[in-house]
Amino acid sequence: MQRAEPLRVGDRVTAEALVGGVLANMAALEAILAEEAAHVRAGRLREGLAAAEPKAALAAAYMQGLEVAKANAVALKRFNPDGVETLRAAHRRFTAAVEANQSVLDSARSVSEGLIKSLADEIGRAQVPSGYGKQAPAPSPYGRGVRSGPLVLSRNL
Numbered sequence: 001m002q003r004a005e006p007l008r009v010g011d012r013v014t015a016e017a018l019v020g021g022v023l024a025n026m027a028a029l030e031a032i033l034a035e036e037a038a039h040v041r042a043g044r045l046r047e048g049l050a051a052a053e054p055k056a057a058l059a060a061a062y063m064q065g066l067e068v069a070k071a072n073a074v075a076l077k078r079f080n081p082d083g084v085e086t087l088r089a090a091h092r093r094f095t096a097a098v099e100a101n102q103s104v105l106d107s108a109r110s111v112s113e114g115l116i117k118s119l120a121d122e123i124g125r126a127q128v129p130s131g132y133g134k135q136a137p138a139p140s141p142y143g144r145g146v147r148s149g150p151l152v153l154s155r156n157l
Contacts, residue, residue: 019083
């Protein structure tokens with residue numbers, strides 16, 4: 001497998017094209033992240049996770065563009081200083097958007113973990129018969145100690 005030659009910025013046109021490409025990838029990725037967060041906030045997890053492949057492709061293109069920009073930092077500053085400042089400001093906004101998206105996803109994860117834990121506790125509590133005397137789990141119908149039912153989850157939520 002042959003590796004492609006890395007892009008070298010040698011003039012203003014190439015510098016502007018590189019900055020424009022990184023900005024375009026960043027804007028598209030930011031839009032997907034905002035859409036994903038909106039779906040997750042509304043409880044539409046399936047729709048929120050539907051854009052995983054385009055998000056991964058845009059994230060890879062964005063990271064590759066950043067690597068090329070870092071490798072050509074001196075030339076970019078020389079040929080397109082305004083573009084570098086625009087890129088820095090856009091990157092700060094993008095970082096805030098990524099943090100907001102991660103916050104929404106972390107909240108959804110903690111809520112779902114809490115639901116599963118409470119469901120498991122409820123199922124475990126239902127297995128203990130109530131009555132007089134010492135509380136003990138119901139015996140297994142198979143004769144091997146304590147009965148424990150399976151925890152079944154629906155993926156169609």
